Amino acid sequence: MLALKAISFSLASQALSSGTTFVLSMYLLSVMSPEGFGLYNLAFAAILFLAGIGNALFLTQMVVLTPRKKVDEQKEYARRILSLLVISCFFCSVIGGALGFFAFLLEFKVWGFLTGAIAIATAGYVLKDFYIRYAYINEREIWVFLINFSNAIFLALFFTVLALLNFSCGVSEVLVVFAASQFCAAYLGKFLTEITPLWKIKKIKEDFKEAWAGGKWDSLTNCVYFLRTQSHTLVVGALIGSAAVAKVNAARIFVSPVTILIPGLSQVFLPRLSKISAQGTLVQVEKLTIKLCILLALLSLAYAALLFFVYEALMSLFSLKESYQGIGWLVVFWMVYVFFMAINSGLFLAVKALNRFKYQAAVNSVSAAASVIFSFCFCSFYMEAGAVLGIVFAEVVALSALLYMFRKSDLKSK
Known part of the structure; x- marks a missing residue:
């Protein structure tokens, strides 16, 4: 039985993280031009993609493999994983800096600044996420809350300073502020957990090989998932244009709190599912997975009901009615997407806990292909709404594939 206190702090921290992202997105939507906001979305998508690879290679593996380590070795193992993460962030920053330098040489100054800002923001994002994952492993949900709270405070503080100094909110400036807040939150995580890199090269090599087995x-x-969830952006941009991309992503912002809350809440359960799986009690894994899927589905429905009552107020509050008219139906389609995504998140979590990453890659590959095909076909007839409907159908395909695997395959065999 999960402790009520742990669940309360987890819900509070994830709600805080979701709320921070939502308020930031709405603020940027109101102060940036559609073109600038569209470019920010592309840059942020790049950050999520790169950070997702770091999470997949190291952090998810740390969560899954830690319960299989001896108790007195777990802290040292986490420190070595942090070392691997620091090395990866360093190479990411070097590559980003080199690309930015070449962009300057070619007189693409905007892309030069943007590339460097993306690299730095990715490093901060991943390091902050490390301490959040470590806190969840040790069931210190209050640490997660404090890290997310500090991130929200620093974001608000930095943007307030920019406003007082009359700095324009360009894409590079926004990303630098985002990176600074992530690093500050990561530093608080270091203070709370007392985890610093441990440079035992031989052990680090062994940890990398172990993490690579499932991490690859x-x-x-992660790469396929990016295509699966961002195909609408690529299709709309190719078939309609950047203005339509901004319109679709503006509608998506209204469901962003719950789309961030659901995967975040899943992090609470992954360490526990991994421990149960390591003990060989697969029946308990199934029971907890079913409860999680029901909880996440109900959460998505509750958010949809809340959004129905506050949608018009939010449009007026952030002065969006003139620039983004007619996105109501797009918001509805996004909520349908969130419902199926919520159920799939619970099922994918069980696949990770059972250390069956190959199956996860297979399902995401099929779903990504369906997402591209459906989005392209529907967008050709129904414009922006068709692209969103395409990824809704892709989530249905993913759900069908996951249920089939759980029933017919050797997914549960050890």
Whole structure:
């Protein structure tokens, strides 16, 4: 039985994280031009993609493999994983800096600044996420709340300073502020957990090989998942244009709190599912997975009901009615997407806990292909709404594939 206190702090921290992202997105939507906001979305998508690879290679593996380590070795193991993460962030920053330098040489100054800002923001994002994952492993949900709270405070503080100094909110400036808040939150995580890198090269090499066994499949899953969830952006941009991309992403912002809350809440359960799986009690894994899927589905429905009552107020509050007219139906389609995504998140979590990353990659590959095909076909007839409907159908395909695997395959065999 999960402790009520742990669940309360987890819900509070994830609600805080979702609320922070929502308020930030709405603020940027109101102060940036549609073109600038569209470019920000592309840059942020790049950050999520790169951070997702880091999560897949190291952090998810840390969560899954830690319960299989001896108790007195777990802290040292986490420190070595942090070392691997620091090395990865360093190389990411070097590559980003080199690309930015070449962009300057070619007189693409905007892309030069943007590339460097993306690299730095990715490093901060991943390091902050490390301490959040470590806190969840040790069931210190209050640490997660404090880290997310500090991130929200620093974001608000930095943007307030920019406003007082009359700085324009360009894409590069926004990303630098985002990176600064992530690093500050990561530093608080270091203070709370007392975890610093441990440079035992031989052990680090062994940890990398162990993490790579499942991480290579989870990284593939991340790449495919990116295509699966961002195909609407690529299709709309190619068939209609950047203005339509801004319109679709503006509608998506209204469901962003719950789309962030659901995967975040799943992090609470993954360490526990991994421990149960390591003990060989697969029946308990199934029971907890079913409860989680029901909880996440109900959460998505509750959010949809809340959004129905506050949608018009939010449009007026952030002065969006003139620039983004007619996105109501897009918001409805996004909520349908969230419902199926919520159920799939619970099922994918069980696949991770059972250390079956190959199956996860297979399901995401099929779903990604369906997402591209459906989005392209529907967008050709129904414009922006068709692209969103395409990824809704892709989630249905993913759900069908997951249920089939649980019933027919050797997914549960150890």
